[in-house]
Amino acid sequence: MAGTGARRIRRRTPGHTRPMARRTEAPTRLEPHDRPGPWLRGLGLCAVVLVGAWLGLLIVGSVRVPVGPMDTTMTLRPSLTGGTKINVSPLGALELDSHTAPVRLDVNVDQLDPVRAQALVDHPERLSGLQDEVADDVGTGTLDLAVRSGVAVVTGATALGLAVYRRPRRALAAGGLALALLAASGGTAYATWNPKSVLEPRFSGLLTSAPSLVGDARSIVTEFDVYQKELARLVTNVTKLYDATSTLPVYAPDPSTIRVLHVSDIHLNPASWKIIASLVEQYDVNVVVDTGDTMDHGTAAENAFLDPVEDLAAPYVWVRGNHDSRGTQRYLEGLRNAYVLDDGRARTVAGLRFAGIGDPQFTPDRSAKPGADATQELAGARLASALRDQRAAGTPVDVALVHEPSAARGTDGEVPLVLSGHLHRQDTEVLRLGTRLRVEGSTGGSGLRAIEGEHPDPIEASILYFDRDTRRLQAWDAIRLGGLGLTTAEVSRHLPEENSPGATPSPSTRP
The missing domain is CATH 3.60.21.10 (Metallo-dependent phosphatases)
Incomplete structure (x- = not known):
């Protein structure tokens, strides 16, 4: 009996030590009341998506587009009010209330291409179709910009999500949310598109006197x-x-x-x-x-x-x-x-x-009246x-x-x-x-x-x-x-x- 009891003690000793090991590991885990709530996790994910999308647009979201005889650069930028801004360096810029969405379209007129401009001078008959050509160029550039911006937004949000969470599923969730956000922004811009905004532009820089130059817009x-x-x-x-x-x-x-x-x-x-x-x-x-x-x-x-x-x-x-x-x-x-x-x-x-x-x-x-x-x-x-x-x-x-x-x-x-x-x-x-x-x-x-x-x-x-x-x-x-x-x-x-x-x-x- 004594021997049997001793054997029992030896058999229990290993089983007795395992619970003690579990008790020493338990404090390393977060208890349910210590974990961040779903709202806080959602806000964190939204912040990652917004910052990643913004970085993606800054790095990739622009495209060079020839519009008629001009070379332009089109870029999408985050914005609270939307609209379109056309920069004509060094004369200034004009802004159009073209749409209401969290993205703004920036168009920089970089330079006049001398070859294409000379072609118009040498063949003035081409001017009759210039308006349609410009419309086609702008349409092609806008489509290219939309595709490139979508790739940039999804890539930026996914990469930042992977860097922050170190979990592929979370990173893919950030990328999907970014794509949904871009689609919603595009839908809002389309729904609020105002083609008459070109009739009421706001001028800045030297172009502030443009209404007196061109008369009634x-x-x-x-x-x-x-x-x-x-x-x-x-x-x-x-x-x-x-x-x-x-x-x-x-x-x-x-x-x-x-x-x-x-x-x-x-x-x-x-x-x-x-x-x-x-x-x-x-x-x-x-x-x-x-x-x-x-x-x-x-x-x-x-x-x-x-x-x-x-x-x-x-x-x-x-x-x-x-x-x-x-x-x-x-x-x-x-x-x-x-x-x-x-x-x-x-x-x-x-x-x-x-x-x-x-x-x-x-x-x-206009600031100074002529002297006597x-x-x-x-x-x-x-x-x-x-x-x-x-x-x-x-x-x-x-x-x-x-x-x-x-x-x-x-x-x-x-x-x-x-x-x-x-x-x-x-x-x-x-x-x-x-x-x-x-x-x-x-x-x-x-x-x-x-x-x-x-x-x-x-x-x-x-x-x-x-x-x-x-x-x-x-x-x-x-x-x-x-x-x-x-x-x-x-x-x-x-x-x-x-x-x-x-x-x-x-x-x-x-x-």
Whole structure:
């Protein structure tokens, strides 16, 4: 019995020690009341999904898309309000309330592709399908961006879930939740899509003045079809101009005639340079005169617009308009082939002596009101004084240049001819003391303002013919091209009344 009891004790001893081992391991496990609740676990999973999706979009969620002649980058970004933001560096950005969703579409206009842009210039017939091409490009880019963003969101959430939980099932759950979140965001964006948002954009940067540049945004959108069709027809207009002028009696481009091309109020219309270059070649122009408002806002970002001046086959004489800044003037002074007139200074160019004064006001600068000395009348008086000084010095001026016609009236009797612009319509008048005032229309067709109204503004310029010996105006051809959407061309010959027998001559420039 004793032996049996001893054996029992030995058999129980191993069984007795196992429960003790379990009791020592038990404290390493979390009791139910120590584990995080389901709400806390759910919030943690949502945080992992959101952070992972955001990181995935930052790293992968963008696509480069050629849209027409432009290279763009499209990106999806997390947002509380949604919408679309279009960045046009360095001019600024515009924002559209295109949709309401937790994602925003960013479109960066990177650059204009010179090859595709030149192809449009060389083959203007392609412009008729440009709108459809742009729509197809945007559609393709948006689909590509959606697929890439979906992959980026799911991958980012899954990878972060695996790093945090170290459990494949939790990581896959994070990826699935991210995909569901993206699908819900896409559905919300589709349901709240507002195609009319393009009619009410918000501008920032230099584009804050864009409404004054393009006029009513509603007109721009509704008339875009007319505008883009006209781009293809501008070359046709110039061709029609050639046909029209070939049937007219013209002053032969011989050494006895000085031919001046008068342009004004281009207002940043790039098509104007092609038309000016064509007229210079067609009429064998000796000098181009620009009476201002070549720009629209006078900003440094616009300065490169002036570079074609260097490529014209004639010198370029210019005075500042009320839309041209002092910075615009300084930039133009640095260009080869340009002659800038201001403060009554005089220059002899192509056999004619010109003097001019810049406009005393700068319209885009709404923050500062013009001073008491910045009036058109005082500007005209200063120019008249400079003209008298030139005549007293034995170097009389043949042609005076101002931008606004009201400043030209102060020069009456001091110069035979004064040229101006500003009114966006051609006009001519002989002032009381005999000075002829010639007002040029808009060679830029009033810029993008041309599509504000029902009838687009025409593109206007003039060829002035001077006798080389007397340096007096003999005649001028008023050139009028149809405005946006029109393909008409008209050239009319005019003779000054003072050149007719018995007429009273205008003031002589000879001492």
